[in-house]
Amino acid sequence: MTIFLCARCGEALTADLAALPAVPDAPDESQRDPETRRLPSTVPAGHYAVETEPWGGPYVPQDNQDDPKPCQPRGNCYCTDDGFVTSAGPRNTIVIHPDDAPTLRPLPNWENSSGCCGPAGYHGPNRACPCGNRLATLAADCYTPYELHLDPVRVTPVEG
Numbered sequence: 653m654t655i656f657l658c659a660r661c662g663e664a665l666t667a668d669l670a671a672l673p674a675v676p677d678a679p680d681e682s683q684r685d686p687e688t689r690r691l692p693s694t695v696p697a698g699h700y701a702v703e704t705e706p707w708g709g710p711y712v713p714q715d716n717q718d719d720p721k722p723c724q725p726r727g728n729c730y731c732t733d734d735g736f737v738t739s740a741g742p743r744n745t746i747v748i749h750p751d752d753a754p755t756l757r758p759l760p761n762w763e764n765s766s767g768c769c770g771p772a773g774y775h776g777p778n779r780a781c782p783c784g785n786r787l788a789t790l791a792a793d794c795y796t797p798y799e800l801h802l803d804p805v806r807v808t809p810v811e812g
Contacts, residue, residue: 694726708741711723749800
């Protein structure tokens with residue numbers, strides 16, 4: 653079991669979470685909630701997994717603009733002024749159920765939280781510890797997986 657703490661202030665961000673061997677696949681579209689338009693969380697409550705591939709910003713243009721690939725694991729294609737992009741973000745983000753970090757707060761003025769039904773997670777960290785440390789990115793839009801990524805540099809795991 654592991655608890656994740658804010659690397660700046662030491663506050664516990666999660667209760668004990670059990671490790672999964674890998675990040676599960678995103679749930680099937682048929683499981684989408686008709687009211688929120690959100691998929692169930694990729695990671696079940698009480699667990700965490702490590703995303704070994706780059707996830708989140710910054711993004712760089714994809715080499716093949718004629719055959720774009722998803723911008724990150726469990727993601728969709730993402731297009732900016734530079735064309736279709738792929739994640740050059742951090743590896744080894746900690747993916748948890750969004751409800752497993754109840755003290756995290758949205759950034760002021762909902763910074764980095766654009767999306768149509770919730771934050772897409774494409775614009776960088778959008779959740780902070782109560783001390784102000786920007787340490788997590790919530791993806792919770794209707795066209796993204798539903799998951800919370802903790803920045804591996806800004807949180808500290810403590811074995812329980």
